[in-house]
Amino acid sequence: MRMKEEFTLSVFSENHVGLLNQITNVFTRRHLNIESLTTSESAIQGIHKFTIVVFSTREEIEKVAGQIEKKIDVIKVFVYTADEIIHQEIALYKVHTEALLNGNQIETLVRQYGARILEVTPEYTVIEKTGHKHETQELFEKLDKYGVSQFTRSGRIAITKHKTEMLDKYLKKLEADNSKLN
Amino acid sequence: METQSQTAMKEKNKKAVRMTGAEAVVKSLINEGTELIFGYPGGAIMPVYDALYSYQKELHHVLVRHEQGAVHAAQGFARVTGKVGVCIVTSGPGATNAVTGIADAMIDSTPLVVISGQVGSSLLGSDAFQETDVVGITQPVTKWNYQVKRAEEIPEAIARAFYIARSGRPGPVLIDITKDAQFASLDYVYEPVKYIRSYKPVPQVDPVQVQEAARLINLAKKPMALVGQGVILARAEKELLEFIEKTGIPAAWTLLGLSAMPSEHPLNVGMLGMHGNYGPNLKTNEADLIIAIGMRFDDRVTGDLKKYAINAKVIHLEIDPAEINKNVHADVPILGSVKDSLPLLTQMVSANSHESWLEQFKACYRIEFERIIEKELSPVKPGLTMSEVVDKVSVAFDDDAIMVTDVGQHQMMASRYFRFKQSRSVVTSGGLGTMGFGLPAALGAKMGAPERPVVLFVGDGGFQMTIQELGTIFQTDSAVKIVLLNNNFLGMVRQWQELFFDKRYASTELINPDFQTIAKGYHVNSLKVDKREELDNAIKTMVAHNGPFLLEVIVEKEGNVFPMVPAGASVSDIRLE
Ligand SMILES: Cc1ncc(C[n+]2csc(CCOP(=O)(O)OP(=O)(O)O)c2C)c(N)n1
Numbered sequence: 001m002r003m004k005e006e007f008t009l010s011v012f013s014e015n016h017v018g019l020l021n022q023i024t025n026v027f028t029r030r031h032l033n034i035e036s037l038t039t040s041e042s043a044i045q046g047i048h049k050f051t052i053v054v055f056s057t058r059e060e061i062e063k064v065a066g067q068i069e070k071k072i073d074v075i076k077v078f079v080y081t082a083d084e085i086i087h088q089e090i091a092l093y094k095v096h097t098e099a100l101l102n103g104n105q106i107e108t109l110v111r112q113y114g115a116r117i118l119e120v121t122p123e124y125t126v127i128e129k130t131g132h133k134h135e136t137q138e139l140f141e142k143l144d145k146y147g148v149s150q151f152t153r154s155g156r157i158a159i160t161k162h163k164t165e166m167l168d169k170y171l172k173k174l175e176a177d178n179s180k181l182n
Numbered sequence: 183m184e185t186q187s188q189t190a191m192k193e194k195n196k197k198a199v200r201m202t203g204a205e206a207v208v209k210s211l212i213n214e215g216t217e218l219i220f221g222y223p224g225g226a227i228m229p230v231y232d233a234l235y236s237y238q239k240e241l242h243h244v245l246v247r248h249e250q251g252a253v254h255a256a257q258g259f260a261r262v263t264g265k266v267g268v269c270i271v272t273s274g275p276g277a278t279n280a281v282t283g284i285a286d287a288m289i290d291s292t293p294l295v296v297i298s299g300q301v302g303s304s305l306l307g308s309d310a311f312q313e314t315d316v317v318g319i320t321q322p323v324t325k326w327n328y329q330v331k332r333a334e335e336i337p338e339a340i341a342r343a344f345y346i347a348r349s350g351r352p353g354p355v356l357i358d359i360t361k362d363a364q365f366a367s368l369d370y371v372y373e374p375v376k377y378i379r380s381y382k383p384v385p386q387v388d389p390v391q392v393q394e395a396a397r398l399i400n401l402a403k404k405p406m407a408l409v410g411q412g413v414i415l416a417r418a419e420k421e422l423l424e425f426i427e428k429t430g431i432p433a434a435w436t437l438l439g440l441s442a443m444p445s446e447h448p449l450n451v452g453m454l455g456m457h458g459n460y461g462p463n464l465k466t467n468e469a470d471l472i473i474a475i476g477m478r479f480d481d482r483v484t485g486d487l488k489k490y491a492i493n494a495k496v497i498h499l500e501i502d503p504a505e506i507n508k509n510v511h512a513d514v515p516i517l518g519s520v521k522d523s524l525p526l527l528t529q530m531v532s533a534n535s536h537e538s539w540l541e542q543f544k545a546c547y548r549i550e551f552e553r554i555i556e557k558e559l560s561p562v563k564p565g566l567t568m569s570e571v572v573d574k575v576s577v578a579f580d581d582d583a584i585m586v587t588d589v590g591q592h593q594m595m596a597s598r599y600f601r602f603k604q605s606r607s608v609v610t611s612g613g614l615g616t617m618g619f620g621l622p623a624a625l626g627a628k629m630g631a632p633e634r635p636v637v638l639f640v641g642d643g644g645f646q647m648t649i650q651e652l653g654t655i656f657q658t659d660s661a662v663k664i665v666l667l668n669n670n671f672l673g674m675v676r677q678w679q680e681l682f683f684d685k686r687y688a689s690t691e692l693i694n695p696d697f698q699t700i701a702k703g704y705h706v707n708s709l710k711v712d713k714r715e716e717l718d719n720a721i722k723t724m725v726a727h728n729g730p731f732l733l734e735v736i737v738e739k740e741g742n743v744f745p746m747v748p749a750g751a752s753v754s755d756i757r758l759e
Binding site for chain 2: 013014018021022025029059062063066067069070072073074075174177178
């Protein structure tokens, strides 16, 4: 067996109903667990972006990418390893305000981890931290000593380190190919 | 000043004709050149049927007996003509009945447009009468699908459907249309789709790869070509022959590549895969170069991938990028249509011949002939073999009929022993192996190529899966010649039980009806044969008969198909008995 590693897929598509289902199906058929998934508009109007994190082998992930790209409404799929991208997740923690007021440990943690306090009410306080998964997890474990009543983490969002924008380049090429046709 | 697009808009509106969504469906089909559709009516599609009533001259509708039959018939039509097959079904059970055929078309790359009716858009999601999530159900088995909820969307949705179904690697497309969209009115203008931004049907051939492939071909001592349906779909039969004739490379074919080259061509070395010929299977692991042409290395072809093509470099000519490296690693992938890539390759390779290598295939054939083929074609036992029937029927049609098969032993025997002179002469369910495919597909094939004889080989099991389509054959008076190879068993499963399950024949023996009585009920003439002496005359009668005909042949009960690469074994482990 080849080594499994973490891959981040950037899938660019037309904004059509039902596409998410089509994309996740490719993973389901191969029994691949999706670690995280986010979707949003991309920088280009009308083009949607899915960021998907999975553990797999290079060989398999290339096949997955090919099968996703084959979907009619998918424009392009890029496969990245961790070192090719800058990525973040956001986490929210809900703690009892009482715990915050009982000493300065929580505030110290917030400062130490570069987190911030979003909202304080007499009952609860919401803390926000952006970072890699292991960082937000670590803060959770530290805070939990003082009681975290809710914890939630977003899926990954990612930006490439490439100097040129791969999708722009691809779209330009598409346009050029098309004008050659007509 | 008017912008260009405003001008275009105005132009468009001038041409527009006001009509209902239902009529727009029919008009769009006609605009795409459709002359024939297969279907079955029901509540949610009634407005379209009503519109069809007004266009009977332009668009002929064939009323099948089950929606699965409609799709298989459309597949048969598409496979022999190369055109898009069109079906139309109602919502709920109508659409779900069509799913098997759609899945079959997907895996065998057959261009189809399936139109399904849907409940009114206000009822969507409410578990309304005959509502099913057809778009959800068919999503994994269509090349594309779409639900239309407004009449104005109809022309464009259908235009896209045809473009997607027929371009690139073909496949089935489903358009689900709500009933209110069929009733509502729109300003109809039809513009065929020629481009979709997110879809690149035919990749451009990379000349660098072609060059590298040519280099490998020129160096190879034991090259072998594997011919798939891609050649037929691209209409590249001539380009294929030019390539193999210049290089002298022995060419074997997959089940769906059958008839891409003439059976008697000296470089045609036979069928690949589980029940293929001895030589091409065995030699796959001796070849030093494999040139895969429009085929996808299905597991029925490759057997154990770890012991496949072990001495060979692989050149893969393929239109679908997702097939490259999917099963077998390609040392040199050549993306694009083989219609484009083959001539480039032919230009670059040096003329060659591989006499002694080809001789090795012939030697294998002699072994196979002695051990298997001779006994099959000239048996000494009294029981009729499927092979001898297939062989005689082939001769009776001058080796130039369209052969349709169902699924099972007879399918393998038909593919092994029927012979062909021209392409697009085979309609069979390869990737899905759908029993019940044969009869309706034969009907569709005959309607697609009325000038050619169409002969169906079918087993007693599969025949009964869609036997009701005899009604459609009768109603359309389609001269399909049905050869029922009756062993009173689910033969292929019984063979596996014999070989791999200690002859424990669990639920494979059939107590069959009197098929001649059934044929009679459908006004189809028939003959039944169980003796060798009667066979020739019966075949003659069938061929001479003007109209559909059922020839039932009682064949030996426990005949087996050999050679055989057992499931999961290597192609080198091919068994002769
Ligand atoms: C719809 C469907 N169900 C089950 C099977 C599994 N199967 C493959 S071959 C076969 C037996 C076919 O028997 P018959 O039609 O009599 O043909 P024969 O093999 O005897 O030629 C079966 C059951 C299948 N391929 N398709």
